[in-house]
Amino acid sequence: MKIEGRNAVLELLKTDKDIDKIMLLKGAEGSLGRIFAMARQKNVRVQFADAKVLDKESETGRAQGVIAFVSEYEYADFSELCAPKEGARFVVVCDGVEDVHNLGSILRVAECAGADGVIIPKNKSAQVTGAVVRISEGAANHIKVARVPGVNYAVDELKKSGFWVYALEADGENIYDCDLTGDIALVVGGENSGVAALTKKKCDKVLSLPLKGKVNSLNASVALGIAAYEAVRQRK
Numbered sequence: 001m002k003i004e005g006r007n008a009v010l011e012l013l014k015t016d017k018d019i020d021k022i023m024l025l026k027g028a029e030g031s032l033g034r035i036f037a038m039a040r041q042k043n044v045r046v047q048f049a050d051a052k053v054l055d056k057e058s059e060t061g062r063a064q065g066v067i068a069f070v071s072e073y074e075y076a077d078f079s080e081l082c083a084p085k086e087g088a089r090f091v092v093v094c095d096g097v098e099d100v101h102n103l104g105s106i107l108r109v110a111e112c113a114g115a116d117g118v119i120i121p122k123n124k125s126a127q128v129t130g131a132v133v134r135i136s137e138g139a140a141n142h143i144k145v146a147r148v149p150g151v152n153y154a155v156d157e158l159k160k161s162g163f164w165v166y167a168l169e170a171d172g173e174n175i176y177d178c179d180l181t182g183d184i185a186l187v188v189g190g191e192n193s194g195v196a197a198l199t200k201k202k203c204d205k206v207l208s209l210p211l212k213g214k215v216n217s218l219n220a221s222v223a224l225g226i227a228a229y230e231a232v233r234q235r236k
Contacts, residue, residue, distance in 0.1 A: 011138025096190030104135025105221030172206030
């Protein structure tokens with residue numbers, strides 16, 4: 001897998017993940033120079049190349065002068081996210097999020113808000129690719145992502161493990177009236193259909209953000225950001 005972009009590679013170098021090599025633009029300066037220094041410190045092989053070679057290797061067209069070559073993404077075990085821990089647990093469940101930009105943004109929001117992990121289904125969902133890692137600005141390198149056979153299975157298991165599971169959808173209860181201080185899972189729907197009807201029925205509640213304008217919906221990652229930071233506010 002190729003990890004592209006300065007921030008994504010910098011965050012990768014902060015982890016213990018194995019890196020096969022890093023391709024770096026010749027004459028590296030600034031943040032690229034920092035990447036080179038960190039790579040040398042970790043004994044990661046660095047190959048210098050001109051812009052044309054980097055452009056040819058790039059899968060996103062946004063390499064920003066650096067591409068890291070790593071093994072395929074290693075998903076966490078779902079049971080890790082269900083396990084008891086000290087303090088309140090917080091996970092995010094993606095239901096049919098098929099756009100890599102949305103998944104990358106969701107991973108970034110979840111990591112920044114201190115979530116324990118993100119759960120995605122194996123089918124009908126974007127998976128963690130190099131593009132997702134870049135879009136997440138490297139957050140995918142730090143947060144656990146678990147894959148499950150289906151979202152409804154995840155909801156059932158989370159509830160058995162003591163989580164309160166809330167779907168983020170329109171026409172639900174006002175999120176600001178809900179206690180988010182315990183073990184919670186926030187279910188975020190896909191770009192087109194939102195959270196599936198059966199999944200909403202399985203959730204403990206459907207929570208909504210008050211919309212004051214004329215547009216009747218928010219982007220999935222934006223909605224998650226607002227909801228996640230309401231949980232952060234309540235837990236402080």
